[in-house]
Amino acid sequence: MGMTLTEKILAKHSGRDRVKPGDNVWVNVDVLMTHDVCGPPAISIFHREFGDDAKVWDKDKLVIIPDHYIFTKDKYANRNVDVLRAFAAEQDLPHFYDVGTDRYKGVCHVALPEEGFTRPGEVLFGTDSHTCTAGAFGQFATGIGNTDAAFIMGTGKLWVKVPETMRFVFEGGSLPPYLMAKDIILKIIGDIGVDGATYRTMEFAGPGIQALTMEDRMTLTNMAIEAGGKNGVVEPDGVTEEYVRARTDKPFEKFYSDPDAEYHSEHFYNLEELVPMVAKPHSPDNKATAEELEGVKLDRAYIGSCTGGKLSDFVAAAEIIRGHKLKIDTYIVPATTEIARGLETETLLGTPLIDIFREAGCKIGNASCAACLGGPSDTFGRLNKEEVCISSTNRNYPGRMGSKAAQVYLASPYTVAASAVTGVITDPRIFIQETVI
Amino acid sequence: MKTKPITGKAFVLGKNIDTDQIIPAAHLVYSLSDPEERKLYGKYALSGVPAEESGLPQGNIPLTREDETESEFSIIVASDNFGCGSSREHAPACLEIAGIKAIVSPSYARIFYRNSVDGGFLTPYESEEDLSKKIRTGDELEIDSEVPALINHTRGETYKLNPLGSVADIVHAGGIFAYARENGMVPR
Structure with missing residues (x-):
């Protein structure tokens, strides 16, 4: 074996x-x-x-x-x-x-x-x-x-x-x-x-x-x-x-699973059959498709953290956000200082990502865990009251991003960005077809 | 090994009680080694649980009363997947500081389970069945660790607990450091 x-x-x-x-x-x-x-x-x-x-x-x-x-x-x-x-x-x-x-x-x-x-x-x-x-x-x-x-x-x-x-x-x-x-x-x-x-x-x-x-x-x-x-x-x-x-x-040594591993x-x-997904409050397994939740009203969008604040996450968000004024408060938190520098050097159709976010009205924070796990009351982007947030982070347990009265929906940076543009949960496919293809 | 039975009042919770509910992240800043400051963990233990789900079946019962740092409850009885989420050892630590001696749940998230055992904070017992609907907050409980079994003196019922298995030696030693010293892995 x-x-x-x-x-x-x-x-x-x-x-x-x-x-x-x-x-x-x-x-x-x-x-x-x-x-x-x-x-x-x-x-x-x-x-x-x-x-x-x-x-x-x-x-x-x-x-x-x-x-x-x-x-x-x-x-x-x-x-x-x-x-x-x-x-x-x-x-x-x-x-x-x-x-x-x-x-x-x-x-x-x-x-x-x-x-x-x-x-x-x-x-x-x-x-x-x-x-x-x-x-x-x-x-x-x-x-x-x-x-x-x-x-x-x-x-x-x-x-x-x-x-x-x-x-x-x-x-x-x-x-x-x-x-x-x-x-x-x-x-x-x-x-x-x-x-x-x-x-x-x-x-x-x-x-x-x-x-x-x-x-x-x-x-x-x-x-x-x-x-x-x-x-x-x-x-x-x-x-x-x-x-x-x-x-x-x-040096390092690479290991692979044996064909007869148990x-x-x-x-x-099948990746081609999957659709944009959302985890509803208050558990990461409370699944729905973005399409099923179309129209759920939001107060805030958040893009950041170890899982959703990498450079490719911001490139994805910028593809959708570019040229729009956002309907809700949208927080951008690069995971690291290297990614923060990337927001300035990486461009989309000639415009640096950071300018795309600024022009859309995003609030841009310093590299850190920030509001992903709530933190002290003065933490950037923290949910301090009964707010509904869509976030590219990884947890939405009660009180995870601050107040127990807040509700957090987890989604991909594409879905978070599409929802920030409209102010309600939005399947990103309509934007992707418009802007990328 | 003959160990003293654990006795006291039950505090009952539902399923998937994550570590943010056990100790909200804003409170992770206090020192665990300062004798006075660490009491704050007892004050805020389980303060992230939504009020209606705290102290079932009635709800709206805080683990620790306002302005106190120790709880009147000694044994947590919860449904599945207790302690899921972050690796913060402040979670089992805050429960111990609040006066909790043991937890009884059908299943645990592994990092919480390990932290409870390796840090010697409290004993996480696995129950054969979900007892969160059979036991009420305030019931007088006793854990006989030799059978092992959970006795509910208020209702006159006894429930089976699973043996501790491979972590028993670490639990009995009182944590990973005591265990390692007993086995010559760390100098005494």
């Missing part, structure tokens, strides 16, 4: 020839990432358990990326960034992306690949559930808590129960022009439910996946956690290699 990609990575990192689902193994960690919300308590536990003078196991493998509560007056939030800064100095950490410096990046899950920390075949843990994003690069990546992170800081190891793998096979050549990776993953989560992949791997495969860019693949693996998945993963290929090689010289289940999707 063969092994899946995930099983092979876990076998190699636990020094075994093979592992099977249900095995508990201790793995060696290649990269540990933390941020301003979970870093300070993890650091506190690290010192409590290993001593005041303890040093981290390998300072080249610890990456600290403050991103959550950055542009706020909240004194506790700002204190937490100070804690990270002091720890980076105390441990002489080379990979700290400090706020207020040229090194500041923004959202960790997009910053990690930009800085070359997502390499095929490796094991990456992060103190954030969307760490599963990095599985797009053919590695094992998952979210952990503060205690587990502190344990890794001191030992370089963590126990993992080997997950079963669910395989999602994409058929059909490529994405239709009106469809985005967000539509695919919202469809899958709607089909299997928010606990449909609990403690399992979601492996995305088939000819359709090879047609997707790295950013599209990251949108898929990012939301594996929204189905309860332990990790999401895509086999590495030429697209992966090209992205990673442009950002790091470190799967928990297989699920088939």
Whole structure:
């Protein structure tokens, strides 16, 4: 019997020839990432358990990326960034992306690949559930808590129960022009439910996946956690290699699932048959098509976050927004500073994206997690009252973007942009046919 | 291993209670190591649950009363997929700070489950059936961890719990660090 990609990575990192689902193994960690919300308590536990003078196991493998509560007056939030800064100095950490410096990046899950920390075949843990994003690069990546992170800081190891793998096979050549990776993953989560992949791997495969860019693949693996998945993963290929090689010289080993690997289940999707999808309040699996919700009145649109604030997400939004005055408040939050610069350099028919957004009346924020998870009350774009928002982010649980009284619809940047133009939920296909084809 | 039974009042919740409902993100800024500041987590534990779904079946019952940091309730009984969403360890931590000793649910989101066990905050028991409609907030409960079973003294009923399985050793040790020390993986 063969092994899946995930099983092979876990076998190699636990020094075994093979592992099977249900095995508990201790793995060696290649990269540990933390941020301003979970870093300070993890650091506190690290010192409590290993001593005041303890040093981290390998300072080249610890990456600290403050991103959550950055542009706020909240004194506790700002204190937490100070804690990270002091720890980076105390441990002489080379990979700290400090706020207020040229090194500041923004959202960790997009910053990690930009800085070359997502390499095929490796094991990456992060103190954030969307760490599963990095599985797009053919590695094992998952979210952990503060205690587990502190344990890794001191030992370089963590126990993992080997997950079963669910395989999602994409058929059909490529994405239709009106469809985005967000539509695919919202469809899958709607089909299997928010606990449909609990403690399992979601492996995305088939000819359709090879047609997707790295950013599209990251949108898929990012939301594996929204189905309860332990990790999401895509086999590495030429697209992966090209992205990673442009950002790091470190060697890596590529793993692939064996043809006779055993799967928990297989699920088939024809990309050409899918349509724009929306998750209704208050759960990512509360699915509907954009067409079914046409006309739902909105107060706000939001484009940002690790799953929906990448450069390709803004290019998509700009294709629809260009030349329109928007009917509702629309917030644009680039995930990272690199993407923020891209908004100025990337053009559509000669106009920089940022000018397209400004002329349409968008509010443009600084690179960070911003209102995706609510945050302190002065957070840019936060929903502070009974507002209805359509958002390219990944969660719409009660109160997720701020007030419990708010309602959040999740959709692709195309659908969010089309809805911003009209002020009601709108299937983007009418705009795509007008402007792109 | 002989362990003391867990006893106390039930606090009942529905399904898919995510970590934003357990501790809203705006509150994740307080220190967990400062003895005074950490009490704020007890004050805001479960404050993100919509009021009508807090303390079922009646609803509109906060876990922690206004102006208090500790709850009168000790055992959470919930429907499926408790703790889904973010990896914030502040979620099991805030429940422990509020005075919760154990949770009983048919299923958990894995990161929450792991954090509860590895951090030694509280014990997440799996029930064989969904008990959120059989038990009412305020019922007097007892968990016998050796059977394991959940006894409802208010209704005179007993429900089966699943054995802890592969995490039992970490639970009994009191967390991943204590477990690792017992097994020589981390110096004492």
